[in-house]
Amino acid sequence: MAARRLSRRPVAESPPYSLVGRTLAQLEPAEGTITLTTWRTSGAERHGLRPGQARHAVALCAAVLATAGLAACSSSSSSSTSAAAAASAGSQGSVVVADLAPFSGPDAALGPTYLVSCDGTTAAINNAGGVLGHKFTCKGVDTRGDPADAVPATTQMFATTPNLGLVIGCTSDEAASVVPIINGHKMVAFCMTGQSEFDSVHFPYFYRLVPPDLEESYAMVAIAQQLGYHKIALAFGNDIGSQTFIQPAVSAISKAGMTLAANETLDLNASSFRTEADKIVTAHPDVIFTEALGPTDATFLSEVKQLNGGKMIPVIGTSADISPDWYKSVAAAVGASTLATSFHADNLVTDLAALAMVEAKSTEPSVYAPYIEKIGDGTPGAVVVYSFAQGLAALKAGKAIRYEGPGGPTSFDSFHDSTGIFQIDAYNTTGAVQVTGNITATQLRALS
8 A cells, every 4th residue: 555644735625525535434554554644745734834844835935926916035144134235126116024933952953944945836926027116135034943043033034134924834843933923013924833732712814724733643644544544653853843742642532532552752863662562562662652752753764663673563644754855865764665555644735815905905913904805715706716817817817816725725713723634645666645535623523
């Protein structure tokens, strides 16, 4: 059986839900199956990318920028972008998109990932004429993945970027500390965080297209349930984003009548995890739930396989594990054929910000923000569009539009979360992804 991943697809405003591929009940897990479940970006990342992974970042950034009407970002931009450079961009009439994310520290891969995604999307928008005569440029702002560093970095971002039009990034590492600051400046932000504290607190300028961590945890349990697993081991990294999965998973495991066989925390700075791996192997779990950034999962899973007599214990992971880098490192560690028969994870993508600017006839966040939901969720009679160019043409023709990106339609709630179902995908032996099924909102609610 090919390796599988779970992707979170936004759901339409009401049932019935459109399911893609076979249901989990039809899946026959092969021995040693590694299953991964949760959101975060393209093969590149939830809590967006999860720290250290390229989670849905590329596709998600594209979706956001298209809806906002933004344009070209430079992947060479960094937190060192100066006030002079910002002023220069402003003098050319450019609107700046700030990538507020880690460019250094344990999760240093996240910031560059978002900038790369910004490159392609904004280039396409600029090539289509930009938004209201404006071209767009990107600016990297390094939070170092630490709230203590993120707060002054965010303050400096506002002080040195007069033409700031949108903030992307803001991962689980720093979102809790920077979102109140961003919101206080009336700046729209699409954050890559699944932290549950945002599930019930309303920030008018905060939007999230990645699933709350608790939903991803429920999805992991739902997959284990349907695949017939009963004894669950947890192995999550010690970073902020990964740790938020644990408590919801423990609760859902109990509610599902399963057994928590082991719960180990993986230090992302360690070079070996034999102690943790040995405890898990000794507990004889049916499956391991995991998210650990950087090279941690590759080392950990290879040690699990070694200590388990050369056989891989099935694994269910988060969407952070759906990225070329993750696949390459883990496949090298445990074997591509083993990974191809033992891996699941989820993914999410959606476009939203550039077209909102066009319809609002303004690049001012306080003006275009209300149009994000209007274009994302649509209105009666709205024409469905799938690209910035299509949306721009429809708006110029006087039509109402609903933008639908690679992840499907959005459905924002009062807290600006777009909730949905999780899509199950599979890796084949070459690393390509195939859709195999979905977990519905009803299934998730049963475990909440």
